[in-house]
Amino acid sequence: MKIIFAGPSLPDAASLAGEAVRVLPPATQGDVLAQVEQGANVIGLIDGGFEYAAPVWHKEILHALSLGVTVLGAASMGALRAAECHPFGMIGIGRIFEDYRTGRLVDDAAVALMHAPSALGSKPLTIPLVNVGATLDAMADSGLLAAGLRERLEDAANAIFFKKRTWRAIVEQCAGIVEPDRPQLLVTLLSNSIDQKRIDALELLKAVQDARDIRSNADLPWKLHSTAFRTRSAL
Template identity: 35%
Template sequence: MRPVVFLGPSLPLSEAQDILDADYRPPVKRGDVLHLEGAEVVGIIDGVFLQSCSVGHREILSLLNRKVRVIGGGSMGALRAAEMGHYGMTGVGRIFRMYASGEVQGDDEVALVFDPETMEPLSEPLVNLRILLDEAWMADVIGDEHRARILSEMRSIYYPRRTVATFLEVARRTLGDKNAGAFDRFFADNYRDIKKEDAITVLKFIKDVCERR
């Protein structure tokens, strides 16, 4: 039986289908996994946050108790895998490791708003911006104080309003004219969609699991 994968704005469906033949479902919400019949492998990448109730821990535990292999990463999957790892859920990817280590904690780090018809992201997940700031600091493009101030201001913004344009505006205001240009160039050259990268990692991991079964 094909694996079931809950996917949304983290990766376009067409790209996912090129990687893994699966039964793709929209972002997981409360109750969705309770209706899976016969699934042996379930991948959770995207899930809803405020649009409706999020997938519950007990629901995932019910799958694990039925010996279903549950694999998560990228977004909601990374968060739940970090919380449910000691019950047997498998976490994959950088964002999962950040949650598991405690480097990030809030649900809103991976939250974004998206078009429910096209799944196109309409805001930017904070975790992508956090990683970009860390890399800019390590490259000596910004100082540690500026990094902390920019991140703090972005965290204070309600997640649907977190966009790349807002992020760059905050950075320019914080850094001032002298340093803003260098940061803009660094952003243009080094921005990466970590959620997308992790979604691809999850699908490749599931493919490997299925081939080994």
């Protein structure tokens, strides 16, 4: 059985996954463990809850890995957990994972965004910092940003709470721009916007689709010690 946990990073995951991959809502604490106990052989973690529910616990990922389950992470909560658990065998995918793994990104708030409820398709409503960074990098490389403007835009984005961060809010808060230039800058940002979370999530989905639906028997260089984590009420 193959599972992916997806939400605003890949709202259309169910229509893209195919019959061999089951798509579940963003994971919270205990969800990975539950799928392992139900027979999952491959688990792709993209999105996860964090604000109103306890997030996916590292120990349940390690438990899955200790049983030979292939666990992959990308884009959002998956990238965070993969950066933390890749030394133990979790597979990280995409630019966002690499940025966390190498220390280019440190703050987990860089992947946070506000989105519509699942009943309305989990559509992203604000812009996460990882998408801001990817967009500004590409525009700077293409010569679309004047000297110093990239840094000012990034500073403005960092100063805005994730539930209020939109391209319009970033442009309005950016220092050093004369008012007549703001509308055109907004148009340029919108037309060149890069959804890095979606790019990474699609890469993970492809990896899950291509993975063998079987648990590995490979010996691990570490041992998961028995603790009381599986009996905790939250799980």
